[in-house]
């Protein structure tokens with residue numbers, strides 16, 4: 001499918017995201033797609049001063065933004081592969097879940113899995129948001145579930 005066709009489909013999916021810049025996010029670039037068909041848009045560290053993550057340490061890094069998206073969507077806060085591959089930096093809760101009704105500041109819960117100190121400066125791109133559709137289930141309590149071939153087998157039951 002061509003890029004234009006994909007873009008048209010996206011437009012039809014009707015996702016609108018409002019972004020509010022918080023006071024400590026002033027002057028930072030807002031999230032944007034770095035390439036034409038990028039899935040993720042990077043978020044930046046809204047730190048006052050540089051922050052050092054020692055090996056094994058984690059920190060909830062502020063982004064200086066809050067968002068409101070169309071109902072029926074979520075944002076996933078994911079690690080950036082460059083930081084992961086080069087420095088062992090990841091998100092503790094990857095992928096983080098941003099609920100459509102959350103109006104607080106977006107934060108990225110970074111962890112240093114590397115062997116060296118990792119320094120984060122204000123404005124560094126520390127994570128990426130991917131928007132995805134959400135389906136909410138209707139839960140129905142029952143006494144018995146239907147039988148299947150798999151049954152309760154899992155966790156490697158079909159072999160390695």
Ligand SMILES: O=c1ccn([C@H]2C[C@H](O)[C@@H](COP(=O)(O)OP(=O)(O)OP(=O)(O)O)O2)c(=O)[nH]1
Pocket residue numbers: 077093095096097098099100102105106107108109
């Ligand atoms: O990486 C993340 C994950 C979550 N959040 C915010 C948005 C999300 O809507 C809210 C709650 O996240 P989650 O449901 O994962 O956390 P919880 O521990 O279940 O908290 P709560 O009881 O507030 O739902 O925290 C972030 O800013 N970054």
Ligand SMILES: [Mg+2]
Pocket residue numbers: none
């Ligand atoms: Mg929750």
